[in-house]
Amino acid sequence: MSQSLTALPSWHALEQHRQSMHAQHLRELFAADPERGRRFTAEGAGLYLDYSKNLITDETITLLIRLAEECGLAKRRAAMFAGEIINRSEGRAAFHCALRAPAGAVMHTGGENVVPQVQEVLARMGAFVDKVHDGRWSGATGQRLRHVVNIGIGGSYLGPEMAWRALRNFRHADMDVRFIANIDGAQFLDVTVDLDPAETLFIISSKTFTTLETMTNAHAARAWVVAKLGEAAVARHFVAVSTNTEAVRAFGMDPEHIFGFWDWVGGRYSMDSAIGLSTMLAVGPRHFAELLAGFRAMDEHFQTAPLARNLPVLLGLLSVWYNNFFGAQTQAILPYAHDLARLPAYLQQLQMESNGKGVDETGQPVAVDTGPIIWGEPGTDGQHSFYQLIHQGTRLIPCDLIGFCQPLSPLQNQHDLLMANLFAQAEALAFGKGATDLRAEGAAEAQIPFRVCPGNRPSNLLLADALSPATLGAIIALYEHSVFTQGVIWGIDSFDQWGVELGKILAQRVVADIQDGGKSLRHDSSTNTLLQRYLQRREGS
């Protein structure tokens, strides 16, 4: 696919069109078209996208849409929603859209309508959450379980942690949710330091139930509970979320306490599956249902809106535009919402694990760059740190700025100040400030080269009314489908992640080497020397 990608008529046309964009500046594009800020907008699932401050013209969008058509986006999208095996290297469907299908919908994969199973797990989750909330499910000593610790990593952690923070205003009054992901004991000790095992419920979240970090932390948690409450307490203080029921049983957990999901749910696409149990414990079943409704609304928009007005398609194609035609290597996610502090980290896995691929679906090397590096921090913090490089540095960094009209945490006029910064940054990025304006303001001539902000730095601005559960669901599904759109253009499998396996296997070998005291080191000279030094010095002096 990717060999022929560069041979597509639309790709050629985009290359030529890109040349014609060299001399264009957003200042002129806006001056030439007073309607630009209204025309280059789209709406769906409660989200308003202003993409007018991108380095685009009408022709750019026409050509990008043509590219999507020539790459068969509509057909690939239909295949995903039909539960076909689109994750070919793993022989699986990527059917996360079935997780938010309404009860009664019919969605087949592998010849089976999976909606009843999804609904059954959701109902079990809801019943369990209600019991924890009203105290019918208590700890082994009869005390209320007020603290939930989710043990999981990657897709079994980033979504739940992001949602715990994002939905701060919707939390059940006395639920405290914490997360242990890292195998570094520092995190376990830090998270549990002030917890009482008698009031703590652990959720062991792992699709495979084999992940070293998660299994190690799960055993540490088990020992921590057993030390205070005895072996019999495990059943009251541990539940599991996994597709691997056999392994959960082997861990010693009652099958009744397993909340399952399916191999057609990728880890990084699983926050709306049972992996969201900690989210449901945090915000309750009703808000969790609203979160799913937000995902669903964006699924519907993605399936039905014309490509040129389709939010995920536009975002995905704009990413391709900068990645492949401007050589942009990174993309910044800048939420102007403190509660979305972990969104950049969440989207990092979603985008980089999905589209960080060097071969196409047929196993041939790709001919063009694929997934960009995703990074970011909430505004306004980032403004006082790395925005300098975005405004005046030598690299082009397309930015997604995200804001909300209504504050859920009103404090004096601070929301207006926050939003003023958001709008001002988008303006500054696009239009900058030239030497003429600086001179007119009386800037010292010697300072002018340092003070000029060239502008012409692209951004999307995503605006929603409030950071509600439904809005969060819509935002996540927006990025899921944007990532999908990009993957279709590049012709890659966005749903496997073979690249992370090698490190896992080598780590197991190194663990064995450390355990036998380095007697038979068979690595390269660098690794051997590092291990020897570590073994000599790890006890300290």
Ligand SMILES: O=P(O)(O)OC[C@H]1O[C@](O)(CO)[C@@H](O)[C@@H]1O
């Ligand atoms: O849920 P599991 O199976 O423990 O895997 C955790 C994470 O590890 C990965 O496989 C990558 O190492 C991710 O894709 C996944 O989200």
